[in-house]
Amino acid sequence: MPLLELRNLYKAFGGLQAISNVSLTVNEGEIVSIIGPNGAGKSTLFNLITGVYQPDRGDIIFEGERINGLTPDKVTRKGIARTFQNLRLFTHLTVLENVLIPQHHRLKSGWLAAVLRTPAYLKEEEEMRKMALEKLSFFGPRLMSFRLHQPVYVLSYANRRRTEMARAMATGAKLLLLDEPSAGMNPKETKEITQIIRRFRDEGGYTIVLVEHKMNLVGEISDRVVVLDYGEKIAEGDYKDVVNDPKVIEAYLGRREE
Amino acid sequence: MRNTLLTLATVGLAILGLYLLTQAEGSSGLLSALTLIFIWGIAAVSLNLINGQLGILSLGHHGFMLIGGYVTALLMLPEKERAPFRTRLLSDWARNHLDLDKWLRGAGLDFIANSIDLKFVVALFLAGLAAAVVGVIVGAPSLRLKGDYLAIVTFGFGEIIRLLPNAPEVAALTNGPLGIKGIPGDAGTVWWTFFAFLFVLWFLTRLKFSSYGRAFEGIREDEIAAEAMGVNLAYHKVLAFTISAFFAGVAGGLYASYLQSVDTQTFNFFVTFFLLVAISLGGLGSITGAVLGTAIVVLVRIYGGFLEKPYPAYVGYLGGAVVMLSAFAFSAYIRKARRLRPVVETKHLIFGALGVALLLVTVLFRNEPWMTQTVQFFGLRKILLAVILILIMIYRREGIMGRAEFSWKLIFGPREDIPTEEQRKQDAWLSNPDLNPDAAKKEDDDASA
Numbered sequence A: 001m002p003l004l005e006l007r008n009l010y011k012a013f014g015g016l017q018a019i020s021n022v023s024l025t026v027n028e029g030e031i032v033s034i035i036g037p038n039g040a041g042k043s044t045l046f047n048l049i050t051g052v053y054q055p056d057r058g059d060i061i062f063e064g065e066r067i068n069g070l071t072p073d074k075v076t077r078k079g080i081a082r083t084f085q086n087l088r089l090f091t092h093l094t095v096l097e098n099v100l101i102p103q104h105h106r107l108k109s110g111w112l113a114a115v116l117r118t119p120a121y122l123k124e125e126e127e128m129r130k131m132a133l134e135k136l137s138f139f140g141p142r143l144m145s146f147r148l149h150q151p152v153y154v155l156s157y158a159n160r161r162r163t164e165m166a167r168a169m170a171t172g173a174k175l176l177l178l179d180e181p182s183a184g185m186n187p188k189e190t191k192e193i194t195q196i197i198r199r200f201r202d203e204g205g206y207t208i209v210l211v212e213h214k215m216n217l218v219g220e221i222s223d224r225v226v227v228l229d230y231g232e233k234i235a236e237g238d239y240k241d242v243v244n245d246p247k248v249i250e251a252y253l254g255r256r257e258e
Numbered sequence B: 001m002r003n004t005l006l007t008l009a010t011v012g013l014a015i016l017g018l019y020l021l022t023q024a025e026g027s028s029g030l031l032s033a034l035t036l037i038f039i040w041g042i043a044a045v046s047l048n049l050i051n052g053q054l055g056i057l058s059l060g061h062h063g064f065m066l067i068g069g070y071v072t073a074l075l076m077l078p079e080k081e082r083a084p085f086r087t088r089l090l091s092d093w094a095r096n097h098l099d100l101d102k103w104l105r106g107a108g109l110d111f112i113a114n115s116i117d118l119k120f121v122v123a124l125f126l127a128g129l130a131a132a133v134v135g136v137i138v139g140a141p142s143l144r145l146k147g148d149y150l151a152i153v154t155f156g157f158g159e160i161i162r163l164l165p166n167a168p169e170v171a172a173l174t175n176g177p178l179g180i181k182g183i184p185g186d187a188g189t190v191w192w193t194f195f196a197f198l199f200v201l202w203f204l205t206r207l208k209f210s211s212y213g214r215a216f217e218g219i220r221e222d223e224i225a226a227e228a229m230g231v232n233l234a235y236h237k238v239l240a241f242t243i244s245a246f247f248a249g250v251a252g253g254l255y256a257s258y259l260q261s262v263d264t265q266t267f268n269f270f271v272t273f274f275l276l277v278a279i280s281l282g283g284l285g286s287i288t289g290a291v292l293g294t295a296i297v298v299l300v301r302i303y304g305g306f307l308e309k310p311y312p313a314y315v316g317y318l319g320g321a322v323v324m325l326s327a328f329a330f331s332a333y334i335r336k337a338r339r340l341r342p343v344v345e346t347k348h349l350i351f352g353a354l355g356v357a358l359l360l361v362t363v364l365f366r367n368e369p370w371m372t373q374t375v376q377f378f379g380l381r382k383i384l385l386a387v388i389l390i391l392i393m394i395y396r397r398e399g400i401m402g403r404a405e406f407s408w409k410l411i412f413g414p415r416e417d418i419p420t421e422e423q424r425k426q427d428a429w430l431s432n433p434d435l436n437p438d439a440a441k442k443e444d445d446d447a448s449a
Helices: A042-049 A072-078 A095-106 A111-116 A119-143 A145-149 A157-170 A187-202 A215-221 A239-244 A246-253 B002-023 B028-054 B061-076 B079-088 B092-097 B100-106 B110-114 B116-142 B147-166 B168-174 B190-208 B211-221 B223-228 B233-259 B269-282 B287-308 B313-337 B346-364 B380-395 B408-412 B421-426 B437-448
Strands: A004-013 A016-026 A031-035 A057-062 A080-082 A175-179 A207-211 A224-229 A232-237 B310-312 B374-376
Touching (some): A004 A042, A031 A187, A031 A215, A042 A175, A042 A207, A072 A080, A080 A157, A095 A119, A095 B211, A111 A119, A111 B190, A157 A175, A224 A239, A232 A239, B002 B408, B028 B190, B028 B269, B061 B116, B061 B147, B061 B269, B100 B116, B110 B116, B116 B147, B116 B233, B147 B168, B190 B233, B190 B287, B211 B233, B269 B287, B269 B380, B287 B380, B310 B313, B313 B346, B313 B374
Parallel strands (some): A031 A207, A080 A175, A175 A207
Antiparallel strands (some): A004 A057, B310 B374
């Protein structure tokens, strides 16, 4: 059974058909990249999966369960977490708090128990902290020790990206949707993030779908590449096959005048 | 451990200080100021939960306070006070059923009914509960809105609630626009309000530093991200709104007891406005700030009376000169602190020149009749508050405390967000001279020394 399955999705904004008849399956443990020119519908696809938009037609099936129609917080609870193209961190909160908030939905204690600091609540809080540190340690010592207690607004851009990924992991999701994880990073940082994404899969056991513009990153880590253009899936398969596909070349570079 | 001891010691000292104050002669003015700070402090801290921590502009707080005030009044009112307005407009039902004494005795809780103090605890709790119920009713539909729209809707609801006691249909209960007088004042004393204040501070601080508090702040920082991270927006917004309404109700009950009367003018929109000023002054999102802001506003209002007394006119001129000259000095100081050039700008010189001119006028014409006649500046306290607010908004927009809270760690350490020498050495970024010139410079200094 595939982890995530999209069946004939359609989504229109007024007269613009943003997504039309897109089907896609993602198996457990895969890294799937979605590429396409600007405006191809990549981010819309993410927003459909995570419940920000509702599809006009079609089904989104996660672990055999239909999840379209759910609100974003419920989708996250099912096990799909995302990062944002333009960072959406809790800027004035500390790194640690940023990674604790996504675990809040797993909290069993009620608010009164939290105020009274019952033993059950304190235990849960302790576990949340442990999990937060575990996810942050994916990125080495960069976000640990004193940085844990620094507000996000003092972090560098690359560290913010890392914090956002740690935050998505801390939701307890199985499937991570990364929207341009290397945006705004220099080549060295991009290389590093490539390795980290691979480690998410190999060590963390996550399945990953990512939207990306940097082709060398895509080529290096993707098991499968899906190409969107004008809301339609025009190619799917191995990176090498896809980039040599005449339809893909046409989408990116245009048709040659005969 | 150390911090808990420090907190307990502070509370102990506060209790001792308060005790000595109640025993001292001529301290009634200060005591009533403190009482008001505690009452308004509760209201401000509760408003801060929505406006500061949840980041939602709500303008209906006076409505919740009014509900608390009326409920406390009705539950605590002695039978003889209640008789005149209840019998006039029917309501046998209300007379027979809305009676806290009867409820308590019915439930076999005579010992509470016999003690007016315990009865107050129950009444205040019920007042909070009533406000919280209304909070849910108001919050559930309106919290779908955002920003200005929500502010307008909450303001509307607040006014509806405020004007409701005037309606003839409920006048049998509320005595209409005349309001209720003769409420026992026990809960309005400094001790009551002090302990209620302590409890609310304890409760809301605990809430703030719990997982729920973090979720509230996540919603404030970025609603879309919070939702994408699994936070149920509707639930958490209504929860915060309800808790806030509960404590607003308690504050309203305490205030009604302090005044020993309540009517629809007691809790008009200016109450919410006053609270907003207090929390903006202290720093939105900071409980410490809300308390500080309230204290400033209350103290200016109570002890600013001397500003509005009649004085000879030259005092006014002199005051004007002082204000102008200090504005000049202050602007120069700020520009210097911010390393702006030139330190003194031409437009600021105008202030200085005006100040000197006023000073000269005062000295030269000090014996003229128009200089010695008596004048009075009504409303100067409010102007002073407004000026303080303007200055804070210009020079420290986040308020006195910003989002920070008072904590013992801030004073005695250790500060966890500042790297130790050890951590500094380990941190790649901090020890890399290309990225961090300060570190390189420091090493040079060390080497040369």
